[in-house]
Amino acid sequence: MKNKNGFISMAVVYSFILVFVLVMISLLNAYAYRNNVINSQIIEVKNELNKVVP
């Protein structure tokens, strides 16, 4: 019987790396999205206030 231990362990290691990278990317995406939403609100408020220069 052919020894497949190396293949299985590497498959497990790569799966963990893939899951880690995917989780990190999704967290960063959520972080960036919220950041953009708040930034756009601030820019909107500032622009509106700048429109009404007395």
Added chain:
Amino acid sequence: MKKGFVFMETLIVLVVLTITIVGMYSTYINISTNINNRMYYDNISDLYKTEIIRNEINKESIGNDKLITITKDTCTTYMSTNCNNLLTNLNIENIYITNEAISSYIENNEIKINNSMREYLKTINKDETRRNIIVNFKYGNKNYYASLRI
């Protein structure tokens, strides 16, 4: 044959992981710098307080100086007589009125502005040539800034 494959596999995995991690790290640094800036610069409440101050300032009293600095002691020249109370209630330390492009204030070391103000100026539109009012708030020991056109 097998050794060559393992070497190539390791190399490819290392390259892919390095690119991914460097990309994620730079994105993270960008976002966290942005969040840190937002904590101290142009808060929505500070923007509205700046608007109150902008409405209080008498436009005719502003000359053509490059930079006007208004403090609690000198505010009566540009604002109404009860301005000291207003500035104290709104936690305002200084009010600056700029008259030239923002970049000229950052580059020119002769203009006396503090370092935190210089850092704030770097984050706003440097080509802005219109007159701006920049208000320096102080909550605790931290400096907060907000600016609007005037």
